[in-house]
Amino acid sequence: MPSDTEVQTQPANANGTEAAGSTLVRSSTSARPRTADGRFAPLTAAGDTDPESLPADRFLDRELSWLQFNERVLQLAMDPTVPLLERARFLAIFTSNLDEFFMVRVAGLKRRLETGMAVRSAAGLEPREVLDSIMQVSHELMERQAASFRDDIAPQLDAEGIHILRWGDLTPDEQASLEQVFRRDIFPVLTPLAVDPAHPFPYISGLSLNLAVTLLNPRTQAEHFARLKVPDLLPRLLRVPNPDPHDHLSVRFVPLEDIISAQLGLLFPGMEVVDHYLFRVTRNEDLEVEEDDAENLLKALEKEISRRRFGAPVRLEVEEEISDHVLHLLMRELNVSDQEVFRLPAPLDLRGLNVVADVERSSLHYPKFVARTHPDLAPTERSEAPDIFAAMRRKEILLQHPYNSFSTSVQAFVEQAAADPKVLAIKQTLYRTSGDSPIVDALIAAAEAGKQVVAVVEIKARFDESNNIAWARRLEHYGVHVVYGVVGLKTHAKLCLVVRQEPEGLRRYCHIGTGNYNPKTARLYEDLGLLTCDPQAGEDLTRLFNQLSGWAPRSRFKRLLVAPRSLRSGLIDNVEREIEHAKAGRPAYIGVKVNSIVDEAFIDALYRASQAGVKVDVFVRGICALRAGVPGLSDNIRVRSVLGRFLEHSRVYTFGNDGDPQTYIGSADMMHRNLDRRVEALVRLTDPAHLKQCQDMIDQAMADTTSNWALEDDRWVRHHVDEDGEPLLDHQAALADMHAKRRRKSARA
Incomplete structure (x- = not known):
């Protein structure tokens, strides 16, 4: 090493x-x-x-x-x-x-x-x-x-009655029952592929499970090799009935590859199965697309997706018992090196444990969590459904998912806009969305009702390209104006703009968020979003959408910071202002919450701030290229990470500004791709309660009394118990409790 x-x-x-x-x-x-x-x-x-x-x-x-x-x-x-x-x-x-x-x-x-x-x-x-x-x-x-x-x-799991069995653990009757299942449901799907002079080594798809089988011809005593793919479309773990019909608690699984392995004789009649080993290949699946205009981009991307599955192998996982002979054959045919081979005990590919994790045993899961409607969007006594527009006219609303329900906030906002005859136009970015998205359905309904609907669909969202192409085609079919943003840039900003005719004239309603318009991930990802009808925010979003759908290269923004033009420089300007405050002897503070922080220019700005005496807090989920607590460089920088039942996904940038805090939320992490190769947007918060909520969230995550990981120079150290061995505060559980109390307090009021 x-x-x-x-x-x-x-x-x-x-x-x-x-x-x-x-x-x-x-x-x-x-x-x-x-x-x-x-x-x-x-x-x-x-x-x-x-x-x-x-x-x-x-x-x-x-x-x-x-x-x-x-x-x-x-x-x-x-x-x-x-x-x-x-x-x-x-x-x-x-x-x-x-x-x-x-x-x-x-x-x-x-x-x-x-x-x-x-x-x-x-x-x-x-x-x-x-x-x-x-x-x-x-x-x-x-x-x-x-x-x-x-x-x-x-x-x-065994002790709790949740068993992942191997074929040899089953009784003869259970094996016989699964043999019938094999003949009926599995055997017709399998395609054994021989390898010999007439049959070249087959293509092995990325992340698929495969059996390498060696066979002996009893007549000629010749040894042969075959590859058998474990079908992706069949369940990886098959449920096996409990032998005790009165035992309703135990759950028993058998890996699909074990069932197939036990029946190899049926697949190679007349041959003797010598041995078989499981293996899995990981391939290069990153896309490289050159783009000219939207239609060429769409066609090029569709072609590249079909090409992606033929990427070069970068990793070979094999069962640790694999013979040297079979391993060398796989390495030669797949062109992988020794360091790219991972010998592991079976079962390979532990993604299959998601099926086990879905077993309904409440005592073995996190406590049940139900998202609540934001108190400012709660329905009144006279109405079962809230009027989102009326609520936005009363005040700006800062949402935090999954603690605040996505369906009764962002989704309800888009659905109400689609159904409201006074709404003239809806413009929205779509980076990732679910297969049965109510957001997409609402946009289609709005277009069919004659509204002007524009969807900026990012068809290059990694590993969601096929889904997004399908949605783009569907939206176009129903009359939605689909655009693919600015050539050379991914559109990652999370924006929705609704234009409504009202007695005093046109009013623009906006949502600016940190997360995708995806109801499914909104139940698992922690994200922030601002609902506002502030005229300045509406004007900024109008200009930005005009940039995305047409030609407006010189647009300027007042409440937004937009990448790739002004986001990095805008944040660094705020850092420099904190440095000036510190040099003048005034309080100075910077708080950052991101998924990743890599950008060297921003990190250097934080180092300069630390050297000037500015207190810097960085709350990061994933990658961090910054060193914390290094004498002479980052003495005043603390870095913490929180992982838990929800994926920390929101991005927050806050600056003390000598008692007049400047806080931004939005879609951008501090990475080169976000700042230079994507359209990103941060919005400045103005409500003091929202500023306090964001600061309190960062303070809690950074606290020594909170369970977290601390970055100390170049290594992460976990702190999750106190000196007496008692658990420290669970940041996410505390946020859930805080939002529940806010909802109850609002209901009493």
């Missing part, structure tokens, strides 16, 4: 799990000197005569930081205080996360290396160093995940 990334052996506590505060991945930039206790020596600013200069090794590597994030997910799966079925789901999430990381980030890095386009990272690592570190750390993490399932979670 290179010196910049260490895999540490952690002490275990009494129950065999990781000790609190342990971390596996340490992401640094160079072989820095260490102090006597093994810690890195403090960073010092280069050039004593230039106080503004910053050290060269001030950034953490973004890829290794992402692996640290996924390690935090794994730590939740290994946490005995997390409900058991939620731990199983975190194992599945860990797998899905790592799959996408290899399909996109690792594949992209390999492609740049192969084409000679790779350059030294901002963290100072050579591309090959990054790739080697990624592979080594990924091996360690996947081995920990497999061990956690085998040695901890699976036995606990």
